[in-house]
Amino acid sequence: MIFAAGFGTRMGALTRECPKPLIEVAGKPLFDHALALVRDVAPRRIVANTHYRADRMEAHLAARGVTASPEPGEILDTGGGLKAALPLLGTGPVFTLNPDVIWRGPNPLRLLREAWDPARMDALLLGVPPDRARGRRGGGDFDIDDGGRARRGSGLIYGGAQILRTEGLADIADRVFSLNLLWDRMIGAQRLYLLEYPGMWCDVGRPEGIAMAEALLEEPNV
Helix, strand or coil, X not given: CEECCCXXXXXHHHHCCCCHHHCEECCEEHHHHHHHHHHHHCCCCCEEEECCCHHHHHHHHHHCCCEEEECCCCCCHHHHHHHHHHHHHCCCCEEEECCCEEEECCCHHHHHHHHCCCCCCCEEEEEECHHHEECCCCCCCEEECCCCEEEECCCEEXXXXXXXXXXXXXXCCCCCCCXXXXXXXXXXXXXXXXXXXXXXXXXXXXXXXXXXXHHHHHCCCC
């Protein structure tokens, strides 16, 4: 599941007519950078939600063989968007990926797949140390204990990539909600885990992030 429905308001004029996932970095839309990572792990299905400038986004998805999960009316946020897309995704754990970041190093989805242990985990998130992150304002999101379990804190930034069991979504009655709600329940059950990313990462959430990401892509792989 690639999250592609947001308004991208922090990008200012760049998203007045263009959906944020179609903003180009190094000559390629952000969405296509994310899609290359996804195709590398060969999932059975690839779905992206759409809302803002949905016609443009859905045309882009169709040309790449990606299934659209439209969100007409109100935007559903990450949790609501994933829950609405479940009929398209099928059963079982799913990868989710934010397309508005650039990774420099090993494929984050491959790392998650290699470390995934469903006997212990309901979700495995990828975290980035602040000193290996660019374009980020503010502190981290999570800390981890010696066993890799996550708790709220400031040591690692959530990088926007995870593997997630989806069964818990059925217990949330809200139509619009963030995945943070599900994560907090998993923290309470000690089943939310975090894996540290060994490479570099750039948030392309603001216009200045484009140049930062392009510079990062020019650097040697970590």
